[in-house]
Amino acid sequence: MRTTTPSGMSDTAPRTYAHEIHATGLTVRVGRDRVAVDGLDLSLGTGTHGLLGPNGAGKTTLIRALATVLHPTGGDLELFGHSVRDRSHHRELRRRIGYLPQEFGYYKRFTVREFVTYMAWLKELPDRDIPGAVQRAVERVGLADRADDRLKSLSGGMVRRVGIAQAVVNDPAVLLLDEPTVGLDPAQRLQFRALLQELGRESCVVVSTHLVEDVAAACTDVVLFDRGRLVFQGTPDALASAGTPDQPGDSPLERGYSALLSNSDQGKGSW
Amino acid sequence: MRAARSEGRGTEHPSGRLVRGYAHGDADLSADEAWAVEAHLERCPGCRRRLAALAAEVPAVTALLATVRAGLEPDLDGPAPAPRRRRRAAIWAAPVLGPWLAMVIGVSVVAVLLDRTADWTRTVPTVLLLAPALPLAGVAAAWSRGLDPAFELTAVTPRAGLPLLLRRTLTVLAVLLPVHLAAGLLTGVALAHWLLPSLALTATALALGGVIGVGRATAVLGALWTAAVLAPAVALDRAPLLQPERLPGWAAVLAVGVGVILARRRAYTTPGAPR
Structure with a gap:
């Protein structure tokens, strides 16, 4: 029985929301006039949600909005039942969020442990919990033997795992991972999927990816997203059954993906 | 918070028979009893002390504990990884x-x-x-x-x-x-x-x-x-x-x-x- 997570307090706190993430008519504009998320209605609860979609679909923008990097320009986004429009809740919300950006920037001169420790401090973990939480996060991504090496000495895949470690160090209730499998080799990818499944049992994990097989292997739920709009939400099986054998793709999931996207996009086939 | 949860609610502590049975690894202690005792022990320092006293009389347990401690000791004594300065x-x-x-x-x-x-x-x-x-x-x-x-x-x-x-x-x-x-x-x-x-x-x-x-x-x-x-x-x-x-x-x-x-x-x- 694992009862010693640093965020153990939140286990006993009453929940006042139905879904960790609840967007209604969410619109996020990037730059002056590009609407990257366009009137999105989406509810995500506990589980591992694969956010699929072609490049430029707005996946990264959505994840950044969920991480409170970007502010909604229209509609509303509630995290843990609190609207992100109310900035007085940001601090409290952010304690319960883990975030790995698509472009994971880091301090090259820090060791793995120093970096994750620093992130734990920024996430306001209690000082006495930090060493244990850092060790656990580093072990979870399989970097315990490199914990005291500097980040600049690590390979791309290892750096990615450091990114995952810093995201999970505060045992987040909402974990947002933008393209986390980029740079991982096949064995690491398998381990990572196992970690995703484990995390998704207790928290709301949103993984953006363009790899359909990641979704098939690790996700309980698929969110298919194209040009800022929700195309499909359901189980991987339901996605697979949307496809017909004449659709392009090497697997039922890929065929389902192609079928749903070509329905949403009349100008199909264009890159 | 955690202390309140462990002691406040736990007015019922396992009986001496159960704790002794648990310490001895008795076969007549059913699986759900053993599980319940274990769950209680995780939260109750008092009963852990009772268990420790009883377990000290069981050679098999003390031997096992000594082995485990010997295995852990090098790690425990080692310098704690401390990135203090940076x-x-x-x-x-x-x-x-x-x-x-x-x-x-x-x-x-x-x-x-x-x-x-x-x-x-x-x-x-x-x-x-x-x-x-x-x-x-x-x-x-x-x-x-x-x-x-x-x-x-x-x-x-x-x-x-x-x-x-x-x-x-x-x-x-x-x-x-x-x-x-x-x-x-x-x-x-x-x-x-x-x-x-x-x-x-x-x-x-x-x-x-x-x-x-x-x-x-x-x-x-x-x-x-x-x-x-x-x-x-x-x-x-x-x-x-x-x-x-x-x-x-x-x-x-x-x-x-x-x-x-x-x-x-x-x-x-x-x-x-x-x-």
Whole structure:
């Protein structure tokens, strides 16, 4: 029985929301006039949600909005039942969020442990919990033997795992991972999927990816997203059954993906 | 909280028979009983003490415990991994600050050397021209997407916001002000003459940063300083804005800047400019 997570307090706190993430008519504009998320209605609860979609679909923008990097320009986004429009809740919300950006920037001169420790401090973990939480996060991504090496000495895949470690160090209730499998080799990818499944049992994990097989292997739920709009939400099986054998793709999931996207996009086939 | 949960609710403790059975690994203790005892033991220090007393009489258990302890001991005695120093530094200074501070201190030293060189005959000392604007570089490094590779990450942590920004800015000032104090003493520039503009620019950078982002704010102020102070000084050898009678003006700018920062303290929790 694992009862010693640093965020153990939140286990006993009453929940006042139905879904960790609840967007209604969410619109996020990037730059002056590009609407990257366009009137999105989406509810995500506990589980591992694969956010699929072609490049430029707005996946990264959505994840950044969920991480409170970007502010909604229209509609509303509630995290843990609190609207992100109310900035007085940001601090409290952010304690319960883990975030790995698509472009994971880091301090090259820090060791793995120093970096994750620093992130734990920024996430306001209690000082006495930090060493244990850092060790656990580093072990979870399989970097315990490199914990005291500097980040600049690590390979791309290892750096990615450091990114995952810093995201999970505060045992987040909402974990947002933008393209986390980029740079991982096949064995690491398998381990990572196992970690995703484990995390998704207790928290709301949103993984953006363009790899359909990641979704098939690790996700309980698929969110298919194209040009800022929700195309499909359901189980991987339901996605697979949307496809017909004449659709392009090497697997039922890929065929389902192609079928749903070509329905949403009349100008199909264009890159 | 956890103590209350363990002791407050747990008015029922397992009987001596159950604990003894658990310690001895009795086969007649059913699986659900053993599980219940174990769950209780995890939360109840009192019953753990009872268990320890009973287990001490069971050779098989003491032998096992000794083996486990022997196996763990090397790890327990080893030096705890402690990234203390860098972590402490990072708590006070932006992790990317080092090179910027070094550069700024270098510029200050050059300014002093210029002013102390005998054949350098300017009416406005270089130290006075540069010292007020130099903290801007440190402020930029403290909170900007362009200079901090991990900005996207750190900007959405709970600690992001005005207190963290102020802490990092104060670190910049804590390093730079003594340097400039020394520079002022070496070149005969009065303290108030550079300190007030320096603090005014820093406060304005933070105040403006709440609107357009700290990085952009420092760039704008740096450009303004160059146009309004540096350019006239180089071209005409005059610095009207740095005349002693302008000091109340700088004090007013400082006060306004601090006021705006305090009034808009919430603005600093969103990374960068709100569009």
